[in-house]
Amino acid sequence: MKLYKVLAVVLNSRQMRDAHRILTLFSKERGKIKVVAHGVAKPTSRKRGAVQPFSVTDFLLRRGRELDSISQCEGREFFPGLVADLDKMLYAGHVAELVDALTMDGDPHGDVFVHIVKTLRELDKTADPELVARWFEMQLMAMLGYLPGLSSCVNCGGQVNGPIARFSARAGGLVCSRCAGSAGGISCNRGTVAVMQTLLNWDINKINRLRVSQSCRFQMRAIMREYLQWHMEKLSRSLQFMDKLNSFKPGV
Numbered sequence: 630m631k632l633y634k635v636l637a638v639v640l641n642s643r644q645m646r647d648a649h650r651i652l653t654l655f656s657k658e659r660g661k662i663k664v665v666a667h668g669v670a671k672p673t674s675r676k677r678g679a680v681q682p683f684s685v686t687d688f689l690l691r692r693g694r695e696l697d698s699i700s701q702c703e704g705r706e707f708f709p710g711l712v713a714d715l716d717k718m719l720y721a722g723h724v725a726e727l728v729d730a731l732t733m734d735g736d737p738h739g740d741v742f743v744h745i746v747k748t749l750r751e752l753d754k755t756a757d758p759e760l761v762a763r764w765f766e767m768q769l770m771a772m773l774g775y776l777p778g779l780s781s782c783v784n785c786g787g788q789v790n791g792p793i794a795r796f797s798a799r800a801g802g803l804v805c806s807r808c809a810g811s812a813g814g815i816s817c818n819r820g821t822v823a824v825m826q827t828l829l830n831w832d833i834n835k836i837n838r839l840r841v842s843q844s845c846r847f848q849m850r851a852i853m854r855e856y857l858q859w860h861m862e863k864l865s866r867s868l869q870f871m872d873k874l875n876s877f878k879p880g881v
């Protein structure tokens with residue numbers, strides 16, 4: 630069969646020659662797929678809206694020798710709140726980059742698809758996009774088998790005592806004071822560990838009830854950056870851009 634249907638989120642879109650684009654989709658049925666979208670950059674193209682990054686779209690795809698291409702598409706869900714807010718847009722970009730970097734082409738992950746859509750919906754309306762992004766990071770790590778160890782020491786299995794633990798990206802989670810010497814790591818309060826575990830266990834529609842202190846946010850930001858960077862081999866471009874913007878803001 631030369632044609633097949635998928636429901637997918639557009640993760641990103643790259644310009645090709647003429648008015649063509651290469652899209653990276655994350656589909657419910659087949660995981661990540663790269664496809665050619667012919668002529669969509671033309672102002673008259675009726676497919677334009679449905680192929681924008683972060684759209685959730687029904688695609689009819691045609692198999693090709695190298696890349697499959699879009700035969701038909703119809704946008705199902707859009708998130709106008711992302712376009713109107715730079716922070717939200719950057720966090721959505723970060724979500725897309727994480728999925729692109731950490732999943733393989735054609736490896737189906739229906740759970741990841743559902744979580745991306747939930748995250749985009751929440752980012753669209755939330756007043757706290759950073760916490761929504763942290764929720765997605767924790768959930769994605771769990772779904773892909775990269776979840777950091779947050780109970781006992783990941784190095785020796787011993788108890789992690791005291792109000793402040795250390796988190797080592799290289800070791801894969803919390804380390805006890807004895808192991809921290811060799812594994813290094815970032816300071817991580819008990820409260821921060823508790824919030825990370827809550828993000829893992831709660832559904833996204835409950836997280837706006839969480840009250841998270843600035844120091845906890847700061848620690849989670851540092852921990853997740855180091856941890857994701859360890860797995861992705863680089864920080865997402867969206868977070869790099871956010872860092873650059875924040876360096877111009879007074880008091881951040």
Ligand SMILES: [Zn+2]
Pocket residue numbers: 782783784785786787804805806807808809
């Ligand atoms: Zn240890």
